Amino acid sequence: MMRGTELLLGYFLVKVMVCDAEGEPGQTIDDYIIPGFNDSIEAEIGVTETPHVEDKCRGYYDVMGQWDPPFVCRTGSYLYCCGTCGFRFCCAFKSSRLDQTTCKNYDTPPWMMTGRPPPKVDVALESAKDKTNLIVYVICGVVAIMALIGIFTKLGLEKTQRPHRENMSRALAHVIRHPASEHTDDAGLSQHYENIQTRLTANSFPGMQITALMVVWILGTSLVFPQSDTAATEKVAEDPIPCSKVCTCQYDDFISELNMYCSSRNFTQVPTDMPPSTYSLWLDGNRFTSLPAAAFRDLTNLDFLNLQNGQLTTVDPQAFKGLGSLAHIHLERNRLRVLPGTVFQNTPNLASLSLHNNQLSRIEERLFAGLSQIWLLNLGWNSLTVLPETAFHDLQGLRELILAGNRLAYLQPQLFQNLGELKELDLTGNYLKVIKANVFLKLTKLQKLYLAQNQILTVVPRAFAGMKSLRWLDLTNNKVTSLHDDTFLGLHNLHVLRLSHNSITGIRPRTFRDLQYLEELRLSYNRIRTLGDRIFEDLGHLEVLELEHNQVQEAHVGAFTGLSHVAVINLSGSCFRTLPDQMFKGLPRLHSLHLDRGCLTKITTQAFSGLSGLRRLFLQHNNISVVEHQSFVDMVGLSGLDLSFNKLGALTTHTFSGLKNLEYLLLSNNECRQFLQNGTRQILPRLRYLDLRANALTSLVPDFSDNIEKLLLSGNRWKCDCSTLPLRNYALRKSQVIPRLVETHAEGEEPDTTITIYNNITCTSPPRLAGQDLRDVDGEHFQNC
Missing domain, CATH: 3.80.10.10 (Ribonuclease Inhibitor)
Incomplete structure (x- = not known):
C-alpha cells in the first residue's frame, strides 16, 4: 500500500512540474518552428534556369520623402526594374537593371524626422497571456493540493480500518475482568483486549469521504475564483471612477491613467470638482475668456491639457500653479494677445507648447525661461513683428520651432544661438527681406528650413554657413533675383532645394558646387532665359530638375553635363524654336x-x-x-x-x-x-x-x-x-x-x-x-x- 502511495505522489509531483513548464510566461505553441519545410522548398526548386518573366520594383521613399509603393515589371519586354534609387521604372534592357540592394531609401528618411525625444513608455503587458498563465498556475496548484489531500485522506482511511490497539495496564485489565473469569490467565486477557476492533457507525466512512471532497472543492474554487461576481460588483460599487459631475471620464487600466473629457460644454469657467488623479484633461471648445490663478491647483498628476478652440483672452500668471508634471499644453485658436512673462514658470517639465492661431503681437523676453525640456514650440499664425533676442535661449532641447504666418521682418543675429538641438525651423509666410550671414550659424543639427512666401530679395554669401546637417531648404515664392557663388556654400548634405516662383535671371557655373548630394532642384517660374555651359556639373546625384515656365530661349550643348543620375527634366513653357x-x-x-x-x-x-x-x-x-x-x-x-x-x-x-x-x-x-x-x-x-x-x-x-x-x-x-x-x-x-x-x-x-x-x-x-x-x-x- 505504501508503495502505491509513493508512486501516486511521484506522479502528481511530475504533473505539477509539467504544468509549471507549460505555463511559463512568454511560451506559446505558436512559437515553435517545425524544421524541414525550408529544406523541402529548396529541394523542389529546379536546377534549370527559366526565362526572366518579371521584376519587382520595391517600395521606396523618393527625394521628396514620399512613399512610392512597389510595382511589378511584366508588360511586354519591360521586365526589369531600372532607374535610380529615388526614381524607378520598368525597362527592357537587363544592362540597365537597378541593383535595388544598394539602395538605402526603404525607411523614413532621417531628415524628415524632427527627432523628438521618445515619449514615456510603459512596459507593455499582454493581459490575455497573463490571464492564461495565471489560470495555468492556479489549475496546477489545485491539482497539486488535491493530490496531497487525496494522499493524506487515503492514509487516514487506511489507518481507521486497521484493528484498534488499546494499550491497557494490567491493573486496569484486572479491574474490568468478568468475575467468572477470575481463573483466566492474565496474558489471555491482555491478548483479548488487543484484538478488540474499533466499532464504526454505519455512516462514519461515507461522511469522511464527503468531508474530504468538500475541503478540496472549497480550496479549488477559492483559488480559481478568488472573488465571486457579487464581490466584484460590490467592489465596483465601492470604488467608482472619480469624475467631475459636468464631464465624462475614462480610466485606462492598462496604463493607469484617468482621462477627463469636457470638450464643447459651453463652460464659462473651469470646473472645480476635477479629481486630483486626472492625467489628461480636454477643455477645448468652451466659452471661458480667462484662466484664473491656480485654476488647476489640485491636478498635480496632470500631463496633458487641451484648451484650444476657445475664447481665452487673458491668462493669470499663476494659472498653471501646481502643474509640475504637465508636459503638453494646447492653447491654439484662442484670442490671446499677450501672455504674462511668468505664466509657464510652474511647468518646468513642459515638452510641447502650441500657441498658434492666436493674436499674439509680442513675446515677453522671459516667457519661455526654464523650459529646458521642451521639444516643440508652435507660435505660428499670430501677429508677431519682432522677437526678443533672448526669447529662446533657455530652450536647449527644442527640436521643432514654428514661426510661420507672422509678420517678422528681421531676425536678430543671436536669436537662434542656443538651439543646438533644433531639427526643423519654419519661417514661412513672414515679411523677411534679407537673409544675413551667421543668423543660422549655430543650427548645426537643423535638417529642414522653410523660408517660402516671404519677401526675400537677397541671400547674402555664406548665409547658410554652419548648417552641415541641412537636408531641405525651401525658398519658393520670394523675390530673389540672383544667386551668388557662395550662397549655398557648405551645404554638403542638402537633398532638396526649392527656388521656384522667384525672379532669378541666370545661374552661375559654380553656384551649386557644394551640393553634390542634391536630389531635387526646383527652379520653375523664374526668368532664366539662357542655360549656360556646365551650370549643373556638380550635381551628380540630382534626380529631378524643374525649369518649367522660365521661357528659356537658349541652351548650350553642355548645359546638362554631369547629371548622370537625373531622371526627370521639366522644360515646359520654354521658348526654343528648335x-x-x-x-x-x-x-x-x-x-x-x-x-x-x-x-x-x-x-x-x-x-x-x-x-x-x-x-x-x-x-x-x-x-x-x-x-x-x-x-x-x-x-x-x-x-x-x-x-x-x-x-x-x-x-x-x-x-x-x-x-x-x-x-x-x-x-x-x-x-x-x-x-x-x-x-x-x-x-x-x-x-x-x-x-x-x-x-x-x-x-x-x-x-x-x-x-x-x-x-x-x-x-x-x-x-x-x-x-x-x-x-x-x-x-x-x-x-x-x-x-x-x-x-x-x-x-x-x-x-x-x-x-x-x-x-x-x-x-x-x-x-x-x-x-x-x-x-x-x-x-x-x-x-x-
Whole structure:
C-alpha cells in the first residue's frame, strides 16, 4: 500500500512540474518552428534556369520623402526594374537593371524626422497571456493540493480500518475482568483486549469521504475564483471612477491613467470638482475668456491639457500653479494677445507648447525661461513683428520651432544661438527681406528650413554657413533675383532645394558646387532665359530638375553635363524654336522629358540623340509642323509620346522609325491627312493606345498589331467609300478597340477627373451619308468595292 502511495505522489509531483513548464510566461505553441519545410522548398526548386518573366520594383521613399509603393515589371519586354534609387521604372534592357540592394531609401528618411525625444513608455503587458498563465498556475496548484489531500485522506482511511490497539495496564485489565473469569490467565486477557476492533457507525466512512471532497472543492474554487461576481460588483460599487459631475471620464487600466473629457460644454469657467488623479484633461471648445490663478491647483498628476478652440483672452500668471508634471499644453485658436512673462514658470517639465492661431503681437523676453525640456514650440499664425533676442535661449532641447504666418521682418543675429538641438525651423509666410550671414550659424543639427512666401530679395554669401546637417531648404515664392557663388556654400548634405516662383535671371557655373548630394532642384517660374555651359556639373546625384515656365530661349550643348543620375527634366513653357543637336546627350538615366507648351516648330534628326533610356517624351502644345526622318531613332526605350496640339501634316513610317517599344501615341488636334498608310504593324509593333482625334484624316488602313487596345478617331473628315471599308470592317470586328463611348481625361483637368466622349467615325462624304457613323452605314453601300 505504501508503495502505491509513493508512486501516486511521484506522479502528481511530475504533473505539477509539467504544468509549471507549460505555463511559463512568454511560451506559446505558436512559437515553435517545425524544421524541414525550408529544406523541402529548396529541394523542389529546379536546377534549370527559366526565362526572366518579371521584376519587382520595391517600395521606396523618393527625394521628396514620399512613399512610392512597389510595382511589378511584366508588360511586354519591360521586365526589369531600372532607374535610380529615388526614381524607378520598368525597362527592357537587363544592362540597365537597378541593383535595388544598394539602395538605402526603404525607411523614413532621417531628415524628415524632427527627432523628438521618445515619449514615456510603459512596459507593455499582454493581459490575455497573463490571464492564461495565471489560470495555468492556479489549475496546477489545485491539482497539486488535491493530490496531497487525496494522499493524506487515503492514509487516514487506511489507518481507521486497521484493528484498534488499546494499550491497557494490567491493573486496569484486572479491574474490568468478568468475575467468572477470575481463573483466566492474565496474558489471555491482555491478548483479548488487543484484538478488540474499533466499532464504526454505519455512516462514519461515507461522511469522511464527503468531508474530504468538500475541503478540496472549497480550496479549488477559492483559488480559481478568488472573488465571486457579487464581490466584484460590490467592489465596483465601492470604488467608482472619480469624475467631475459636468464631464465624462475614462480610466485606462492598462496604463493607469484617468482621462477627463469636457470638450464643447459651453463652460464659462473651469470646473472645480476635477479629481486630483486626472492625467489628461480636454477643455477645448468652451466659452471661458480667462484662466484664473491656480485654476488647476489640485491636478498635480496632470500631463496633458487641451484648451484650444476657445475664447481665452487673458491668462493669470499663476494659472498653471501646481502643474509640475504637465508636459503638453494646447492653447491654439484662442484670442490671446499677450501672455504674462511668468505664466509657464510652474511647468518646468513642459515638452510641447502650441500657441498658434492666436493674436499674439509680442513675446515677453522671459516667457519661455526654464523650459529646458521642451521639444516643440508652435507660435505660428499670430501677429508677431519682432522677437526678443533672448526669447529662446533657455530652450536647449527644442527640436521643432514654428514661426510661420507672422509678420517678422528681421531676425536678430543671436536669436537662434542656443538651439543646438533644433531639427526643423519654419519661417514661412513672414515679411523677411534679407537673409544675413551667421543668423543660422549655430543650427548645426537643423535638417529642414522653410523660408517660402516671404519677401526675400537677397541671400547674402555664406548665409547658410554652419548648417552641415541641412537636408531641405525651401525658398519658393520670394523675390530673389540672383544667386551668388557662395550662397549655398557648405551645404554638403542638402537633398532638396526649392527656388521656384522667384525672379532669378541666370545661374552661375559654380553656384551649386557644394551640393553634390542634391536630389531635387526646383527652379520653375523664374526668368532664366539662357542655360549656360556646365551650370549643373556638380550635381551628380540630382534626380529631378524643374525649369518649367522660365521661357528659356537658349541652351548650350553642355548645359546638362554631369547629371548622370537625373531622371526627370521639366522644360515646359520654354521658348526654343528648335533644340540644339545632342542637347541631352550624356543623360543615361533620363526617364521623362517635358518640352510641352513651348515655341518649338521643328524636331531635327539629332535633337534627341543618345536618349536610349527615355521612357516618356512630352511635346504637346507647341507649333511643330515638321519632324525630320529618324528623329526618334535612338529612343528605343520610349513608351509614351505626346505630340497633340501641334501642326503636324503627313506622318510616314520614317517619322516613327526606331520606336519599337512605343505603347502610347497621342496625335490629337493636329492637321494630319494620313497616318502610316502601310507598315504600322512593323513600325509600331507594341502600340496599345492611339489618339487621332481632331485631325484631317479621310481614310485609315487599320494595320495594327494585336496589342492595340484603344483607338480614338472622332473629329476627322472620313470619306465613306471603298477606301474606308477596311476601317469599317475592323471597327465592327474590334468594337472594344474602337468603342462608341470612351472615358478619357479632359484637357487641363485633374488627373483623376474623367469624362465620357463619343468616339464617332462620322462621314463627311458622299453627301447622302454625311453625318452618319461609318459603322452604321448599310453594307450594300460597299457591295461594289
